[in-house]
Amino acid sequence: MDDNSRVGEARRFAAALALRAGLDELEAGRLAIVVTELGTNLVRHAQRGQLLLAVREEAGDVEMVAIDHGPGIADIRRSMDDGFSTGGTPGTGLGAIRRQARDFELHSSPEGTLAVARVGRAQAAALAAAPAIEVGGVSLPLRGEIVCGDAWAAAVEGTRTSVIVADGLGHGLDASEAAQAALDVFAADPWRAPRVLLEVIHARLRSTRGAAVTLLQADAASNRLRACGAGNVSARVLSGAVDRSLVMQHGTAGLQMRRPEEVEIEWPQHALLIVHTDGIASRWEAQRFYPLLMRDPALAAALLLRDHSRERDDATATVIRRRM
Template sequence: MEVIRSSHHSAFPMEDISRVGEARRHAVTLAMRAGFDEVKTGQLAIVVTELGTNLIRHAQRGTLLLAVREQAGEVEAISIDHGPGMADIARSMGDGFSTGGSLGAGLGTVRRMARDFDLHSSVPGGTVIVARLAREAGPKAAGALEVGAVSVPKTGELVCGDAWAAAMADPSATLAVVDGLGHGFDAAEASAAAIDVFAAEAARDVTQMLEKMHLRLRSTRGAAVTLLRADASTSRLRSCGAGNVSVRVVSGAYDRSMLMQHGTAGLQMRRPEPIEQDWPQHAMIIVHSDGIGTRWAPEVVLPVLGRDPTLAAALLFRDHSRGRDDATVAVLRRRM
């Protein structure tokens, strides 16, 4: 079983060209934490410079999100904007099709340098690009299920009070999304404690895990928690939770929410009661904290159902982040 632990994204709004340099310097720091060599670090710098400069020159309200997953030796760069979108994606992906003032590499070069690359664009809605570079050469191991997430602190905070983790054990996966009460360091302490329990107890039933989290979080300010186990072999979901971390299962023909119990892990919580439901073949599972509004239409994510799940997470963050709290979206889907 592989346990993937969250690392929050640092957000760099691309308001002027100086922000590109800030993002690049931060990316180099993340590269050191991921164990990149000099060549790989240089490639990451090119990717971040190109994505950031494109946002400055072409986009409206563009933001670059950067995160490291030290355990996997990966750095992730996500470019999001609110328009005008790419009218000709194929032309935009050509080498050398770049913006004035950038390195002239173009998105085609970004795609080649990244181990993982995916893009969604609509006119006039805007563009989301996901690029990941990894310490080790070659493609990552491909399991039956795939998870992606965006987790961003409240503006002005140094840490994120939300956290997420996934335990991958083909053909099943268990997902946790935790929202520490409030924001800042105390909220981050609570969510980190819950994820520690998850990492140690991920093989247990979701109800048992939640009970253990409740006990562990008594020394913290508490947290809203949702736990979900998805089994691709049986096409069934089993979930439980306390508080307002939302679960929604979406496909082109299916849209259903799983309602969690009221309460707060670590403070006051009833005995966990599991919820079970079907998991349609092409549906993605979306779990998000209350930093994301709940009144989003499935059409937001339908264009990327079969794509990198981080694209769906980034689209929801872009279009439905409340902007006044930590915000986390985790997406789980079958690998097509």
């Protein structure tokens, strides 16, 4: 978002996504307002701003993630008030977003500001039916590619979730085909044991170039986590008291892989489950994520992408948390 013309471009793209999401005229209007305000703030106030938009088909909404590299918002609470402005404008931006979006959360520091907003169908009903577990993610292709060779998906049922993150070898169309094939297997039966799912994925991907795959199943009621994977898709359990990386076996689903073995550990009450592909550096400081432990998981995914993307490959970060 480096020019005012980008705001109009984002608004037109959002209109197309509104049709895909099945939003009515009123909801599409809300979406246009939120996209305009987020985009305008990035152009006027931010350094290296990005605005990401995607349809979440199962949720029936359009999600927007705004990412920038500074200078940050000095007083978030005051900035949310209508009439407050640092740029000579009417100052209705953040307040308008808060009113029009079903979900809106913001995290800011001198390193930059992250925001997530969603506009969707039947907003009040959707909010009332909020699940016990939230999953958020950000996935971006290598610059210059038209598709992403990474992919992720999640199923949530009651107090449990099942998540897959796949990284097709290389990037571009062939990598995307491999990653999507893994997601197709997952979607057919996401609650099968992770080791069984990985074996089925391995067989399905033999006709593709292959992919690194990690599968997680977590239950907030039993506080247990099961994981299984092949290749360099990293998984980490993180809270103020716990920081544990889950070691996945070597190999590539669809090419060469040992018999899958599962890891089962405790899922502490306030811990995030963070899964990311190798387009994101594996060494990052846990302390940066402490302010986000109780926040929308898409914020943590955006932080990981902004500060630790290698920028030479597709990059995906997926974050799971309990809704407290």
